[in-house]
Amino acid sequence: MEQRQQERSRVVLGVTGGIAAYKACELLRHLTESGHETRVVPTASALRFVGEATFAALSGHPVATDVWDSVHEVPHVRIGQSADLVVVAPATADVLAKAAHGLADDLLTNTLLTARCPVIFAPAMHTEMWEHPATQENVATLRRRGCLVVEPAVGRLTGADTGKGRLPDPERIFELCRRVLSRASAEVPADLVGRHVVISAGGTREPLDPVRYLGNRSSGKQGYALARTAAARGARVTLVAANSVLPAPAGVDVVPVETAVQLREAVIKAAADADAVVMAAAVADFxxxxxxxxxxxxxxxxxxDPVALVRNPDILAELSTDRPRAGQIVVGFAAETDDVLANGRAKLARKRCDLLVVNEVGERKTFGAEESEAVVLAADGSETPVPYGPKEELSDTVWDLVALRFP
Incomplete structure (x- = not known):
């Protein structure tokens, strides 16, 4: 598979005219240094921010913006036809509108019309432009057609403005591109396109006083892996992150929380229109x-003095019992130290969720590790063992099982 991926790693990097265009150079570096043959197709406005020579030098390919350049090679058709991935970063509101409506007035928009490979848009614009109903309708149209439109990051914009609309970190965009290319090389469909999934990650902290809290050892790595893989499979992802210091995955809407009560409020709110909810966070019972x-x-x-404890809400059981929409899939996680499968089956029956990911924890097991192993138990009695390996492999197994259960 790796050889096939290398043979097919032809990437088109579209760059549009926003101040974040300079960040495309870092994304381009990640793509080329990882062995992907990358051609930059900028808009004329993008070249007002970053010069043609810069893109040509970093990519090793000539740069053009107009369909009339090298017309004998029919670039407006050939570039899109031969690509394994098209990623537009940054993507302005203008190019999102053109792509949604099938307009083609330059080389980039022509390439988007001829591409038959996965297409990723990484928007960057002011908050008001991103939230405008016209932009949101265009984004919904593109997602419905199978394009991956990642959620912008929240942070400093141009001038003194701050809000949602910042281009995600180029390294995170590259990670998304890598995952999409990997799945495309294996001819695996983007089966979560058009779906909204909610994931909880990390570990809650219950304050005792202003400097102390009751907490746990969860790193949040598994929840973040679930978010990355879901985004690569085309989903709109809301990640409710409890006390995690991990970098936000590209295209994922991250909602930070601290306590179990805060996590419940955020998950319940996000789950209102979700197709699936995966509770990977380690939520304090008390x-x-x-x-x-x-x-x-x-x-x-x-x-x-003894510390008196009270119960926290059972979020997983609440979600499983009172689902806000028909057909919603609920997945839980169970970290066990002994009688792992027996305790897991009992918890699955008690919580009434569709799937329960059961793993054994202990010293040097699971918490903070880059790899994990687990058994995914299903309400129908089936069991899916996942051998020791990267957390992304467990994540993909979970999404495989979730996708099979969608109505």
């Missing part, structure tokens, strides 16, 4: 009954 407004002091010769 929280301190009383929060001390000041730091609890150590008193000489006096034992500390």
């Amino acid at each position: 929280r301190p009954a009383v929060y001390a407004s000041g730091k609890i002091k150590k008193r000489s010769g006096v034992d500390p």
Whole structure:
């Protein structure tokens, strides 16, 4: 498969006229240094931000914006026809509108019309432009057709403005491109296109006083892997992240939370229109009954008062029992230290979810590791073992099983 991927790794990098165009150079570097043959197709406006010579030098290919350049080679047809991936980064509101409506007035928009490979748009624009109903309708149209339109990041825009509309980090966009190319080389369809999935990740923290909390060792890596793989398969992804320091995956809408109550509120809100909810976060079962407004002091010769605990809401059971939309798939995770499968089956029955990912935890197992192994239990009684390997492999297995259960 790797040889086939290398043979097919022909990437078209479209660059449009936004201030984030300079970041396309870093994405181009990632693509070329990883062995992908990459051709840059900028718009005329993009060349007002980054010169033609820069793109040509970094890619090793000539750069053109007009369909009349090298017309004997029919570039407006050939470039799109021969590509294995087209990624437009940054993608302005203008190019999203043209792509959605099939307009073709330059080489890039002609390439988009002739491409029969996966297409990724990484939008970058001011918040008001991204949130405008026209842009949102264009994005919905492109997603419905199978294009991957990643969610912009939140952060500093031009001038003093801050908000949603920032181009995701080029390295994260490259990771998405790599995943899409890998699946395309294996001829695996983007089976989550048009789906909205919600994923929780990380570990909740329940405050005891202003400096202390009850927490757990979850790193959030599995939840983030689930988010990356879902985005690569075409889904719109909402990631509710509890106390994670991991970089946001490209195209994923990240909602930061701290406590179990906050996580519940965020997940329930996002799940209202979700096709699937995957609860990969390690949610605290209990929280301190009383929060001390000041730091609890150590008193000489006096034992500390016992910490009384109260139950946190059972988010997985609530989601499974009261699903906001028909056909919604709910997936839970169970970290067990003994009688792993027996405890997992009992939890699956108790929580009433569709799938439960069961893994064994302990010292040097699962928490913080880059690899994992698990068994995915299903409500219909089936079991799918996932051998030890990268977390992305477990993630893809979960999405395979979820996709099979969509109505």
